[in-house]
Amino acid sequence: xxxxxxxxxxxxxxxxxxxxxxxxxxxxxxxxxxxxxxxxxxxxxxxxxxxxxxxxxxxxxxxxxxxxxxxxxxxxxxxxxxxxxxxxxxxxxxxxxxxxxxxxxxxxxxxxxxxxxxxxxxxxxxxxxxxxxxxxxxxxxxxxxxxxxxxxxxxxxxxxxxxxxxxxxxxxxxxxxxxxxxxxxxxxxxxxxxxxxxxxxxxxxxxxxxxxxxxxxxxxxxxxxxxxxxxxxxxxxxxxxxxxxxxxxxxxxxxxxxxxxxxxxxxxxxxxxxxxxxxxxxxxxxxxxxxxxxxxxxxxxxxxxxxxxxxxxxxxxxxxxxxxxxxxxxxxxxxxxxxxxxxxxxxxxxxxxxxxxxxxxxxxxxxxxxxxxxxxxxxxxxxxxxxxxxxxxxxxxxxxxxxxxxxxxxxxxxxxxxxxxxxxxxxxxxxxxxxxxxxxxxxxxxxxxxxxxxxxxxxxxxxxxxxxxxxxxxxxxxxxxxxxxxxxxxxxxxxxxxxxxxxxxxxxxxxxxxxxxxxxxxxxxxxxxxxxxxxxxxxxxxxxxxxxxxxxxxxxxxxxxxxxxxxxxxxxxxxxxxxxxxxxxxxxxxxxxxxxxxxxxxxxxxxxxxxxxxxxxxxxxxxxxxxxxxxxxxxxxxxxxxxxxxxxxxxxxxxxxxxxxxxxxxxxxxxxxxxxxxxxxxxxxxxxxxxxxxxxxxxxxxxxxxxxxxxxxxxxxxxxxxxxxxxxxxxxxxxxxxxxxxxxxxxxxxxxxxxxxxxxxxxxxxxxxxxxxxxxxxxxxxxxxxxxxxxxxxxxxxxxxxxxxxxxxxxxxxxxxxxxxxxxxxxxxxxxxxxxxxxxxxxxxxxxxxxxxxxxxxxxxxxxxxxxxxxxxxxxxxxxxxxxxxxxxxx
Numbered sequence: 001x002x003x004x005x006x007x008x009x010x011x012x013x014x015x016x017x018x019x020x021x022x023x024x025x026x027x028x029x030x031x032x033x034x035x036x037x038x039x040x041x042x043x044x045x046x047x048x049x050x051x052x053x054x055x056x057x058x059x060x061x062x063x064x065x066x067x068x069x070x071x072x073x074x075x076x077x078x079x080x081x082x083x084x085x086x087x088x089x090x091x092x093x094x095x096x097x098x099x100x101x102x103x104x105x106x107x108x109x110x111x112x113x114x115x116x117x118x119x120x121x122x123x124x125x126x127x128x129x130x131x132x133x134x135x136x137x138x139x140x141x142x143x144x145x146x147x148x149x150x151x152x153x154x155x156x157x158x159x160x161x162x163x164x165x166x167x168x169x170x171x172x173x174x175x176x177x178x179x180x181x182x183x184x185x186x187x188x189x190x191x192x193x194x195x196x197x198x199x200x201x202x203x204x205x206x207x208x209x210x211x212x213x214x215x216x217x218x219x220x221x222x223x224x225x226x227x228x229x230x231x232x233x234x235x236x237x238x239x240x241x242x243x244x245x246x247x248x249x250x251x252x253x254x255x256x257x258x259x260x261x262x263x264x265x266x267x268x269x270x271x272x273x274x275x276x277x278x279x280x281x282x283x284x285x286x287x288x289x290x291x292x293x294x295x296x297x298x299x300x301x302x303x304x305x306x307x308x309x310x311x312x313x314x315x316x317x318x319x320x321x322x323x324x325x326x327x328x329x330x331x332x333x334x335x336x337x338x339x340x341x342x343x344x345x346x347x348x349x350x351x352x353x354x355x356x357x358x359x360x361x362x363x364x365x366x367x368x369x370x371x372x373x374x375x376x377x378x379x380x381x382x383x384x385x386x387x388x389x390x391x392x393x394x395x396x397x398x399x400x401x402x403x404x405x406x407x408x409x410x411x412x413x414x415x416x417x418x419x420x421x422x423x424x425x426x427x428x429x430x431x432x433x434x435x436x437x438x439x440x441x442x443x444x445x446x447x448x449x450x451x452x453x454x455x456x457x458x459x460x461x462x463x464x465x466x467x468x469x470x471x472x473x474x475x476x477x478x479x480x481x482x483x484x485x486x487x488x489x490x491x492x493x494x495x496x497x498x499x500x501x502x503x504x505x506x507x508x509x510x511x512x513x514x515x516x517x518x519x520x521x522x523x524x525x526x527x528x529x530x531x532x533x534x535x536x537x538x539x540x541x542x543x544x545x546x547x548x549x550x551x552x553x554x555x556x557x558x559x560x561x562x563x564x565x566x567x568x569x570x571x572x573x574x575x576x577x578x579x580x581x582x583x584x585x586x587x588x589x590x591x592x593x594x595x596x597x598x599x600x601x602x603x604x605x606x607x608x609x610x611x612x613x614x615x616x617x618x619x620x621x622x623x624x625x626x627x628x629x630x631x632x633x634x635x636x637x638x639x640x641x642x643x644x645x646x647x648x649x650x651x652x653x654x655x656x657x658x659x660x661x662x663x664x665x666x667x668x669x670x671x672x673x674x675x676x677x678x679x680x681x682x683x684x685x686x687x688x689x690x691x692x693x694x695x696x697x698x699x700x701x702x703x704x705x706x707x708x709x710x711x712x713x714x715x716x717x718x719x720x721x722x723x724x725x726x727x728x729x730x731x732x733x734x735x736x737x738x739x740x741x742x743x744x745x746x747x748x749x750x751x752x753x754x755x756x757x758x759x760x761x762x763x764x765x766x767x768x769x770x771x772x773x774x775x776x777x778x779x780x781x782x783x784x785x786x787x788x789x790x791x792x793x794x795x796x797x798x799x800x801x802x803x804x805x806x807x808x809x810x811x812x813x814x815x816x817x818x819x820x821x822x823x824x825x826x827x828x829x830x831x832x833x834x835x836x837x838x839x840x841x842x843x844x845x846x847x848x849x850x851x852x853x854x855x856x857x858x859x860x861x862x863x864x865x866x867x868x869x870x871x872x873x874x875x876x877x878x879x880x881x882x883x884x885x886x887x888x889x890x891x
Contacts (some may be wrong), residue, residue, distance in 0.1 A: 048079035053394025064201030119185025139865035220667025225375035268302030288336030312387035361432035459547035478548035550625025556643030588784030658706030690722035703747030750876030
């Protein structure tokens, strides 16, 4: 870093004085020539990988009046001691794109801008597989990599030995080699980033701890960031970006923002010189839970253990500091490393590095605007992947700050993926973060569920369904039915920390045993159970507990205006109508899909809120309820609409009764005529069910005749019992979300955050029918859709089926005439049509429009784990394309 001569003058300006270029030191009563900066468009706090990447990308996007504050020196917290590995292939398309951007910034962009070398070394990477399942996982990554042009090779043990002569390959099943992986240098990278940001006008100040964050409440009662206080004065700003890593929770507390992460000791050791190790690739041996990073002519060795040490007393004085290494905890990594590279047994250890690192409940970062305070952004909790993800995430965070939303689908990192009842719950944060840490190197299987912190949110049906063998899935803290085990109950137990910390390990744990059987890339052993749940719904009748759904009321004088602007569909049909609709961001991307029911104004019971003006009832997939809630609230605030959004998710249950016999069953339970004429599809009524008031909606998420019953909490069990009693003679069964997943993909219904994401428009997703483009009613994102419609679609969703009965789960590569054109977002088995079904977005390789003819005229194949399958492309769902069944028309 440039050192500048600072002159003291007796007329020093009081308050905070910032310089216009370069990296400044802010210790003591310092006056610097140039103008004092008392305000900034954004203040980034924390000079590690994320802070430096964020300020660089903010400046690059044109926001130059930005300041980065670091309490010590750049990289002081966690970044300076990071291993700095970059692996490009991950089991997530978005993550692959984020990593690619980091690699571009580090290996190319920065050097071109500054003329400085960041310290990037491209020595390649090897993933080790000791068994077939692990190699299958790597083959999935290889197929996905083809879509993104990332070269990778599956190698035999002998080929691996040729590439890495010092490796023991006797116990290997195979490896995945990516020649363009490499390592980054934390200090070199952060220095170059801040140099480039400063050259564009950003200001970087070291030795300047933040002492407070001022929050103001505006006239509408909305909390917003006002200023950042430091030991050297105050900066007025509407925007703070918390990139403080392990210290992020404390910075959150300053503004009343919950930051759900924990600090743990994370360690590696550096060996003495090893003859013949130079230029070898980096190695990740997931099954031994260890990595080996090339460091000149030595190796650094580290990994993830089952019993990490929590750092409960996070200290502000901890900068370029380390903990003593606990050899009892670390020894497991040494054993794994010696097994893989036997020469290590005769090699000394030059140094040990054990520092603090922040970990989160699902081992994914915390990003985006905090629900509690507008203008307060998070960029923390990177689970020791802050260098690797920094470039991609720094760019998305900068876009978020400037434009209000990121460009990519960042929902998996967005703080709003967690329900607000969990983000302040210390037990949940600690247990979940421990499990995610311990399982970091586990194979990522399609149907995995956490064991930590279960039973946080339970609906009124939980006990009765448990007794009937329900195997629950966890979403948003809720327990929702996954599938029903024929061999009796499989209740959840308290978390046992995998037997660590002297906690007794759970024994005879049936739920865990069933979960372990799910650990396959084949069809699970209870494939037939899910088949019977699906076919019962298709041929007779099934009941689904969907109580975890978000249930919101939108009321107040501006409710109609708000509904017109928020929703893509015209929801202002007559009271009693229910409309499926999307909500968009400003770029026309789908932030949500939901049903909106227009209500009769009426008596003040939970089913009909009494409020002046129009009233709407919103039903939203439960796993994304927090995201929806915050999206709606932000739009209401930004537009200044006078209306109330109230959350009744916990006060009401919801069951969905679906199938050809659903009308016969419900006609016995509900005191209303259920004929097509009296109760058409897409309408709702408040009715009596077994003596209890419920809201009945004629809707389907599985493509059958059916109704949803939205039921006040205390009435849930009596209504459920009445439905089951009436359905007994029709063979009614309980069914779960695994069946819903299969039934809905068979019908072609979209799942938000799988087939429909914030980076997809409704037109691309085949949901143009949800958009009121024929009306003149403005709605958020409308202008972008009109432009897209005019120009033609450059990408669109397509349904694929294969004749071979092979399990697919999403991320399989799509080829048209042998050229990669996309990948599956979601795939499942369709039991009624008896085929594997997948949905994915495809592009035209020449960048042109993806027309119906482009789809019809292509020969399509799907690649799964390196094996290619012929596929048929469909423009409409292959199941009931005329939508007859939902209308009650059964041939």
